[in-house]
Amino acid sequence: xxxxxxxxxxxxxxxxxxxxxxxxxxxxxxxxxxxxxxxxxxxxxxxxxxxxxxxxxxxxxxxxxxxxxxxxxxxxxxxxxxxxxxxxxxxxxxxxxxxxxxxxxxxxxxxxxxxxxxxxxxxxxxxxxxxxxxxxxxxxxxxxxxxxxxxxxxxxxxxxxxxxxxxxxxxxxxxxxxxxxxxxxx
Amino acid sequence: xxxxxxxxxxxxxxxxxxxxxxxxxxxxxxxxxxxxxxxxxxxxxxxxxxxxxxxxxxxxxxxxxxxxxxxxxxxxxxxxxxxxxxxxxxxxxxxxxxxxxxxxxxxxxxxxxxxxxxxxxxxxxxxxxxxxxxxxxxxxxxxxxxxxxxxxxxxxxxxxxxxxxxxxxxxxxxxxxxxxxxxxxxxxxxxxxxxxxxxxxxxxxxxxxxxxx
Numbered sequence: 001x002x003x004x005x006x007x008x009x010x011x012x013x014x015x016x017x018x019x020x021x022x023x024x025x026x027x028x029x030x031x032x033x034x035x036x037x038x039x040x041x042x043x044x045x046x047x048x049x050x051x052x053x054x055x056x057x058x059x060x061x062x063x064x065x066x067x068x069x070x071x072x073x074x075x076x077x078x079x080x081x082x083x084x085x086x087x088x089x090x091x092x093x094x095x096x097x098x099x100x101x102x103x104x105x106x107x108x109x110x111x112x113x114x115x116x117x118x119x120x121x122x123x124x125x126x127x128x129x130x131x132x133x134x135x136x137x138x139x140x141x142x143x144x145x146x147x148x149x150x151x152x153x154x155x156x157x158x159x160x161x162x163x164x165x166x167x168x169x170x171x172x173x174x175x176x177x178x179x180x181x182x183x184x185x186x
Numbered sequence: 187x188x189x190x191x192x193x194x195x196x197x198x199x200x201x202x203x204x205x206x207x208x209x210x211x212x213x214x215x216x217x218x219x220x221x222x223x224x225x226x227x228x229x230x231x232x233x234x235x236x237x238x239x240x241x242x243x244x245x246x247x248x249x250x251x252x253x254x255x256x257x258x259x260x261x262x263x264x265x266x267x268x269x270x271x272x273x274x275x276x277x278x279x280x281x282x283x284x285x286x287x288x289x290x291x292x293x294x295x296x297x298x299x300x301x302x303x304x305x306x307x308x309x310x311x312x313x314x315x316x317x318x319x320x321x322x323x324x325x326x327x328x329x330x331x332x333x334x335x336x337x338x339x340x341x342x343x344x345x346x347x348x349x350x351x352x353x354x355x356x357x358x359x360x361x362x363x364x365x366x367x368x369x370x371x372x373x374x375x376x377x378x379x380x381x382x383x384x385x386x387x388x389x390x391x392x393x394x395x396x397x398x399x
Contacts, residue, residue: 030289033278039289114315122247122290144274145313145320147227 046097052133053111114142218344219323227322228308230263241277249276249290271319297328304331335370343368352393
């Protein structure tokens with residue numbers, strides 16, 4: 001291989017490598033095995049977003065002496081949800097546009113915990129994204145059966161018809177999590 | 187006359203490293219669990235062959251994948267013969283027959299199973315309310331065994347990171363396993379290490395622990 005060809009080959013491979021992570025990050029969450037097309041929200045209108053009624057999380061900060069309880073209240077959670085979806089919707093190349101309409105009371109839903117989470121998971125409440133605040137981590141542990149260190153779960157629930165449109169999905173944000181050293185996670 | 191190969195070799199090495207770091211950053215999207223976490227948090231540790239994988243929706247509307255393992259070695263727990271558990275999520279989207287499709291499949295990053303594969307599972311306790319069960323650290327707590335190697339769904343990245351073990355406890359093969367940064371580990375040496383940690387109560391006694399930062 002000549003020197004120039006070798007250089008061009010290197011350049012092409014380096015370019016491919018540079019875009020590898022982008023390809024991984026943008027992959028579809030769900031693909032219809034029959035049509036091999038990705039499930040997606042109908043992007044003609046913004047997707048409504050609703051968030052839970054209770055606290056985002058209650059944790060113990062062991063870095064203090066004595067340890068202190070720290071409460072991330074509902075307003076903190078709502079702020080994170082609003083900022084997150086606003087940032088996402090502001091990306092010019094993103095097709096998804098989401099509007100955070102308010103809390104679960106708008107849909108007649110109560111504060112969600114591990115005993116009533118099937119009001120969201122496994123049931124369709126209409127088009128939208130439903131963000132659950134798992135304040136004490138009990139949904140992750142007592143419903144999903146996952147242990148410490150898992151910060152959350154996101155999943156689609158229901159799709160409609162041959163258009164592969166996604167109707168609704170939920171995001172479960174676990175108790176902001178105390179890591180093994182007792183430090184507050186995010 | 188031979189041309190100097192140093193610069194070209196250096197360029198190819200850099201390119202290989204670029205690929206390696208790019209792939210690693212794309213797949214590491216959650217908190218890593220290490221060997222201390224796996225041993226400390228697992229209720230059962232089973233080695234065997236996956237003999238059946240199916241899915242369904244229970245009477246409460248909870249979608250699940252049901253996995254049956256023929257247990258060859260119960261490394262932790264009193265289990266013999268077949269062990270069956272249910273993990274959250276369907277194997278694939280399911281047509282509900284009413285114009286809707288149930289999309290609650292196995293979430294990304296969770297362990298996935300195939301009939302016939304040999305595996306080592308570090309299992310959490312059952313969920314109190316649903317009875318669902320999954321592996322510690324999700325895909326990081328399921329090791330596929332092949333060609334005398336064992337590897338989890340994170341390619342063993344971080345498995346031995348920030349782990350400290352009393353060096354007088356380990357033999358040569360266990361020490362070699364502990365040097366693995368990523369990629370498959372020798373399955374016999376890995377199982378031996380885990381068994382010694384459990385039998386010797388290394389975590390409980392503090393002889394195997396997280397590195398203090």
